[in-house]
Amino acid sequence: MHIRRITAPLLALLLLAPTLRAEDTVTQPFIGVLLHELTYDLPRPLVIRVAEIDLTEEGISFLVTPGNGDPNGDEPGDPNNETTRQTTLEFLNEQNAQLAINASFFTMGIADTDNVGLVVSRGEHVSPFRGEWTAINIDQHNRPTI
Numbered sequence: 452m453h454i455r456r457i458t459a460p461l462l463a464l465l466l467l468a469p470t471l472r473a474e475d476t477v478t479q480p481f482i483g484v485l486l487h488e489l490t491y492d493l494p495r496p497l498v499i500r501v502a503e504i505d506l507t508e509e510g511i512s513f514l515v516t517p518g519n520g521d522p523n524g525d526e527p528g529d530p531n532n533e534t535t536r537q538t539t540l541e542f543l544n545e546q547n548a549q550l551a552i553n554a555s556f557f558t559m560g561i562a563d564t565d566n567v568g569l570v571v572s573r574g575e576h577v578s579p580f581r582g583e584w585t586a587i588n589i590d591q592h593n594r595p596t597i
Contacts, residue, residue: 474489485502
């Protein structure tokens, strides 16, 4: 009986799902970059932004927040605080970038922050790999690996 109570609403949601489609607005602000903005009204208002980047397009390159000199060293258990925290907009402006994405995890302590997991910025090893955190790497030839 309990399964029927759960199954009926799920079935109704699946049947209604085609009517709950998102509005997808697509723009191309730069060559090789498409921005999708998906807007949903149900089950609650939601806006999802997706950057679709053509890694084969000439001129496309990537930069992760560079290190700040690792002020605390690399002893085991040391928080490192390898980068200086900034907003995505601050990063965009400082690096004179065209697109910025907040795509890495970090601690929220002081201005200098500890990256959680592997971070390499233009060949500079900023933060060490940690087995429980996966990482995406985009090499100098724009080949992605996980």
